[in-house]
Amino acid sequence: MDWTTSLQGLIGGVLIGLSATWLMATLGRIAGISGIIGTLVTARPPGDSAWRLAFVLGLVSGPVVVLLAGGGLGNVAGAPGEVIGEPAGGVPLMLLAGLLVGLGTGLGSGCTSGHGVCGLSRLSVRSMVATVTFLVAAIVTVFVVRHVIGGGA
Template sequence: MHPFALAAIGGVMIGTSAVLLMALTGCIAGISGIVGGLLPPKPVADRSWRLAFILGLVAAPAALRTFSGDVLIGPPTVGTPVLIAAGLLVGIGTALGGGCTSGHGICGISRLSVRSVVAVVTFIAAGVLTVFVTRHVLGA
């Protein structure tokens, strides 16, 4: 199947997950929020569904490996120092901005939240600029 068709099907699965979570538990399927709620200094009270969600995320590639023989996980494109810096930035940014590609991107846009649309435009612009600088200016 063409990668773009798979991408759209994957998107539909992500959307189905978000609707399921909202319909049954009333929660937004935002990964940074789900993970962040478990962290100190003040972890939230409803931790079990969050832990289960994360377990589900990690179990998915294992299931794919069983049925298709491929986990469909690509290798990192950068070295460890860049991964550490990028990880810190992603953690700080999503916690400060209150969401990531899923919470603001999928769920926020679907709720027609102006905050989320602004966040999505901002993080895509920052990402585009970053890739432009690292690949085409610095030539990394």
């Protein structure tokens, strides 16, 4: 067992929980990434974009801070030593997947961060159903890709 990876996951989880709690306690907002980003790039109430932009910049800058502190990004690529490799299915498939995720967050009224982190902690039945749906869809997708289609490791 690699304790460094486990410790990084624990610290990351605590920071996600603290940021979601802080956002709810200070602004009364739910830390749902799709809603934060979606409202940042579309119509929003005046003066409401500063905290959204700060939240998104925090998401993006987190990995940079870890790298500057001498940490790694883990095995996010196909080979050790690579930071980020080519998309497994190619760029067009990645763009299609991103579009489908965006449509799914619209249809599901939120994403895994909003439902899975914030909704479950509030004991929201709708979020419980959404999170179970996310997990089942992910399990089925991995099974189909690995065992039916035969691709990916």
